[in-house]
Amino acid sequence: MILRVALDVPLPKLFDYRAEDVTRADIGYRVLVPFGTKHMVGLIIELAAESDIPNSRLRQAEKILRDVPPLGRSWLELVKFCSRYYQRPLGEVVGAALPPRLRSARPVPDAPCDFALAPAGRDALAAIPPRQRRLRALLTRLAQGPASVSELAAQARGARSLLKRGIEQGWIAAFVPERPAHRFVHAHELTDEQEQALRNLRRGFEKFRVSLLFGVTGSGKTEIYLQLIADVLARRKQVLVLVPEIALTPSLEAAFRDRFPGACIVTQTSASPEVERARGWMLAHRGLAHIVLGTRLAVFASLPEPGLIVVDEEQDISFKQREGVRYSARDLAIARAHIAGVPVVLCSATPSLESFHHARSRKYDLISLTRRAIHDAVLPAIRLIDTRVHPVQEGFTAPLLDALAARLARGEQSLVFLNRRGYAPVLACPACGWVKGCLRCSAHMVIHSTDQSLRCHHCGLGEPVPRACPVCGNPDLQAFGRGTQRVELSLKEKFPRTQILRLDSDAARTGRGLEDLLERAAQADILVGTQILAKGHHFERLTLVGVLNADGGIFSSDYRASERSFAQLQQVSGRAGRASLPGEVLIQTRYPGHPLYQALTKHDYAGFASSVLAERREAGFPPFVFEAVLRAESTDATRAMRFLRGAIDAAPSRSSAISLFDPAPMSLARVAGVERAQALLQSRSRPRLQAFLSEWSEALYRLPAHGVRWHLDVDPIEF
Numbered sequence: 001m002i003l004r005v006a007l008d009v010p011l012p013k014l015f016d017y018r019a020e021d022v023t024r025a026d027i028g029y030r031v032l033v034p035f036g037t038k039h040m041v042g043l044i045i046e047l048a049a050e051s052d053i054p055n056s057r058l059r060q061a062e063k064i065l066r067d068v069p070p071l072g073r074s075w076l077e078l079v080k081f082c083s084r085y086y087q088r089p090l091g092e093v094v095g096a097a098l099p100p101r102l103r104s105a106r107p108v109p110d111a112p113c114d115f116a117l118a119p120a121g122r123d124a125l126a127a128i129p130p131r132q133r134r135l136r137a138l139l140t141r142l143a144q145g146p147a148s149v150s151e152l153a154a155q156a157r158g159a160r161s162l163l164k165r166g167i168e169q170g171w172i173a174a175f176v177p178e179r180p181a182h183r184f185v186h187a188h189e190l191t192d193e194q195e196q197a198l199r200n201l202r203r204g205f206e207k208f209r210v211s212l213l214f215g216v217t218g219s220g221k222t223e224i225y226l227q228l229i230a231d232v233l234a235r236r237k238q239v240l241v242l243v244p245e246i247a248l249t250p251s252l253e254a255a256f257r258d259r260f261p262g263a264c265i266v267t268q269t270s271a272s273p274e275v276e277r278a279r280g281w282m283l284a285h286r287g288l289a290h291i292v293l294g295t296r297l298a299v300f301a302s303l304p305e306p307g308l309i310v311v312d313e314e315q316d317i318s319f320k321q322r323e324g325v326r327y328s329a330r331d332l333a334i335a336r337a338h339i340a341g342v343p344v345v346l347c348s349a350t351p352s353l354e355s356f357h358h359a360r361s362r363k364y365d366l367i368s369l370t371r372r373a374i375h376d377a378v379l380p381a382i383r384l385i386d387t388r389v390h391p392v393q394e395g396f397t398a399p400l401l402d403a404l405a406a407r408l409a410r411g412e413q414s415l416v417f418l419n420r421r422g423y424a425p426v427l428a429c430p431a432c433g434w435v436k437g438c439l440r441c442s443a444h445m446v447i448h449s450t451d452q453s454l455r456c457h458h459c460g461l462g463e464p465v466p467r468a469c470p471v472c473g474n475p476d477l478q479a480f481g482r483g484t485q486r487v488e489l490s491l492k493e494k495f496p497r498t499q500i501l502r503l504d505s506d507a508a509r510t511g512r513g514l515e516d517l518l519e520r521a522a523q524a525d526i527l528v529g530t531q532i533l534a535k536g537h538h539f540e541r542l543t544l545v546g547v548l549n550a551d552g553g554i555f556s557s558d559y560r561a562s563e564r565s566f567a568q569l570q571q572v573s574g575r576a577g578r579a580s581l582p583g584e585v586l587i588q589t590r591y592p593g594h595p596l597y598q599a600l601t602k603h604d605y606a607g608f609a610s611s612v613l614a615e616r617r618e619a620g621f622p623p624f625v626f627e628a629v630l631r632a633e634s635t636d637a638t639r640a641m642r643f644l645r646g647a648i649d650a651a652p653s654r655s656s657a658i659s660l661f662d663p664a665p666m667s668l669a670r671v672a673g674v675e676r677a678q679a680l681l682q683s684r685s686r687p688r689l690q691a692f693l694s695e696w697s698e699a700l701y702r703l704p705a706h707g708v709r710w711h712l713d714v715d716p717i718e719f
């Protein structure tokens with residue numbers, strides 16, 4: 001027989017290997033094979049009777065790794081879909097989907113299992129010669145019924161290694177004991193609005209269905225999906241919950257553990273240590289985990305009995321994988337729910353325009369929550385401070401400073417938000433106009449005051465701040481603009497004797513990390529932070545949010561910037577007044593009349609989204625057209641462009657349904673010495689775009705690359 005194996009190499013095909021004694025039951029097992037001079041672990045996708053490769057060159061598979069049960073059909077369908085849709089070789093998708101430990105032949109930490117005799121084991125038992133006494137004894141014992149490892153180990157010496165051998169041979173099957181019992185702790189009487197939402201969600205809940213749970217921050221969306229999860233667990237199914245970032249929402253994991261005592265909850269993130277991630281993955285794969293909670297990569301968790309998928313903060317761009325296999329975990333979650341025939345719930349206070357559009361056009365069910373769940377808690381009042389009327393000094397207008405002072409006097413907490421870390425984003429020479437750029441990127445270097453350095457936020461390059469202008473010798477270099485460090489310093493000058501704490505990724509990297517920082521944050525009088533503060537934290541005393549530099553988001557060349565900006569501002573506004581104290585949000589802007597701010601002050605995301613969607617329809621942008629880009633990267637910009645032109649020449653003939661645009665450098669053209677350019681594709685028909693891409697992709701693999709790395713990015717978010 002021939003095994004057709006998916007290997008993590010950049011070639012769009014499966015690899016054939018000879019193997020004896022294999023059956024269709026081996027599909028989905030990992031297999032160790034020789035590849036060139038190395039060994040690789042791949043996944044058995046198909047069996048075939050013959051191969052296109054001449055027999056003399058066909059190599060033998062080394063070992064089928066039966067310690068991990070085979071990946072199921074629905075999981076294989078998911079990775080195949082991902083491979084087709086995102087135009088990536090199946091082997092690369094499998095490589096991205098499996099935790100690192102499973103991509104190696106090293107032993108995988110297993111979930112607690114019982115063992116039983118497989119049908120092949122019965123035949124083996126008859127054939128094993130009597131002198132293999134211990135093996136016979138073990139199989140004979142299992143022929144009488146399943147047993148646990150400890151039971152078997154007590155019975156015979158060396159039982160563990162015999163078990164391992166038996167499993168590898170396919171004689172013994174590990175089987176999963178019952179999922180442990182769990183409870184659901186009811187914490188709140190639901191509000192009428194929540195009740196209604198829950199009733200709607202429960203309807204037709206045992207088949208595929210996409211619901212968009214759209215509710216203002218604090219409206220109790222989490223509470224609703226926790227209850228839904230309880231329903232699903234009661235039906236003995238498993239639940240997958242995707243969140244943008246677990247490190248930023250430690251309270252969410254705690255909430256899961258509090259509300260589902262006794263449940264087996266596993267987390268899957270790229271930050272977890274390899275063995276831990278593999279252990280959690282195995283618990284899910286064996287069907288023992290009740291809930292898998294994870295970041296985008298968790299969309300590939302193996303779940304034999306899925307019952308529900310939840311995507312929280314579905315608009316978050318961190319669901320899009322931006323290197324390697326460039327998938328959107330939100331979109332794959334929907335594909336996965338479709339394959340498995342289970343419901344998927346997307347949650348957000350500011351849904352992506354794609355999802356919002358689908359909800360409005362009834363492709364998804366729209367379930368809205370308009371009020372905060374906690375009795376008396378109201379949405380914060382959002383006020384705009386016109387910086388043309390109130391001049392900005394050291395980053396602050398007088399009304400914002402007054403508001404901060406008032407909070408200090410009342411012993412309440414404030415948050416000053418700006419989305420720029422470091423001291424200042426630009427170092428320049430006012431005499432000759434020199435600006436400090438990164439040697440390796442087309443970007444300015446950012447001044448950091450904590451160690452008097454310049455750092456590139458794109459490639460990480462660092463160097464000391466120069467004493468004088470390297471062009472004209474002027475010693476009076478100036479810092480333009482302001483980041484969190486500069487704001488922290490000016491606040492310290494303005495409000496001496498107050499506790500001011502900066503929370504950004506630089507601060508999280510020093511000292512004892514983010515968790516410690518968040519703990520200390522509860523005590524501080526003023527927090528200065530970037531978007532790492534915007535999400536899921538609750539600060540009891542926080543009643544004021546001041547936003548600096550918000551205008552950047554409304555004049556970006558990226559058509560998605562305003563959508564993101566709204567989401568972020570609303571999210572950070574949601575930090576104000578979560579508990580019994582009413583909250584206030586002050587946004588400093590030169591453009592208070594801008595529709596984005598006007599909608600924001602009215603908490604009217606739906607109105608904002610509708611007007612942006614109308615613009616997008618007019619201009620021909622997603623979600624009204626579908627996009628993909630072919631990107632080329634090279635140390636030499638002309639090579640990258642030449643490759644793209646060649647690729648366009650090699651493109652299959654196309655109907656008017658497909659527009660393929662001339663190549664152009666990316667807006668950030670150079671990163672870490674690599675020049676990046678791309679050609680954009682658009683179509684109003686997704687199937688036609690898909691068909692074109694798969695034909696084109698075949699041609700691309702045949703094209704000479706000449707020092708160029710290329711990839712297709714389907715539904716790109718970077719331009």
Ligand code: ADP
Nearest residue numbers: 188189190191217218219220221222223373374
């Ligand atoms: P969201 O996910 O919409 O931002 P959460 O589910 O986190 O909202 O709820 C916000 C706060 O309201 C939480 O502190 C939660 O415990 C509380 N909460 C949710 N539902 C209720 C309810 N029915 N009664 C009282 N408090 C509630």
Ligand code: ZN
Nearest residue numbers: 429432469472
């Ligand atoms: Zn100069």
Ligand code: ZN
Nearest residue numbers: 438441456459
């Ligand atoms: Zn750089």
